[in-house]
Amino acid sequence: MVVITLQRNKCIGCNYCVELAPGQFQMSKKDGKSVLLHAQEKKGFFTLKSPDETIYDVAVEAKKACPVKIIAVKQM
Numbered sequence: 001m002v003v004i005t006l007q008r009n010k011c012i013g014c015n016y017c018v019e020l021a022p023g024q025f026q027m028s029k030k031d032g033k034s035v036l037l038h039a040q041e042k043k044g045f046f047t048l049k050s051p052d053e054t055i056y057d058v059a060v061e062a063k064k065a066c067p068v069k070i071i072a073v074k075q076m
Ligand code: SF4
Pocket: 010, 011, 012, 013, 014, 015, 016, 017, 018, 033, 034, 062, 065, 066, 067, 068, 069, 070, 071
């Protein structure tokens, strides 16, 4: 299981995560912030739990690239 978390309100809309992990992140046309696809929201944190282990590496690349460090990735 791969767990990705996004603290969305701090996103500065740089687009790096979308470029590196387009299967997981998309830019919102409404507010210019990243959207973690298929995520559940709780108190401003968006979490995606996926059984697809193949997304781990690209998610970690997105996490490393994020300039404001609001992406977390865990493997469980
Ligand atoms: S890399 Fe970080 S700051 Fe940039 S769009 Fe993605 S979540 Fe937002």
